[in-house]
Amino acid sequence: MALSRSHCWLPVALLACSLAAVATERPDPLNASAAVPTFTPPSAFTGYSRHGDTRLQSWKDANDAVGRIGGWRAYAREASQASRPANAAPVTPAASESTGAPSTPHGAPHHHH
Template structure:
């Protein structure tokens, strides 16, 4: 009975061994190693480091007066938006976007 079991399994095992052997036979030789590239020149991470320097302290009253002279926070907001926001309104936009508030809604046909 044991011989029969082994004989049934033998063709399957032999087939597996033959396929593994064939895959090793068809394996390609490894490609030759590429020549080593020259190492990059050393550059420290601290090259160009600028140490922290304290800014000159400004009187807070003078700083507040300066902000008031240039137009307050709105001047800084326009500056942050870039040059397009500092000029005239774009074509097709109303000069005052809030001009129509409070008027009854118009129904378009």
């Protein structure tokens, strides 16, 4: 049985692979003086793009804008509508919210006179 040309190169290729494996043997992790390849971690800022300049307004103007749109209740209503399904009934504010009067929390002391 005659060997084809591709089979002749097989022992040579195996020898080359084994020599390469010996040459790239890992250093002993218990040997403190073993040579270790250097590692340069990637920067956390790789790919960072600076946020564009935004025009800031004064705190008074910001407070006035919040008051015009309905205060914190408008933000709360907007957040609750975003999480509600489209076919759900609208949320009606509690009596204390509509009058603006603070309600007594359950854990607050009761003053009986």
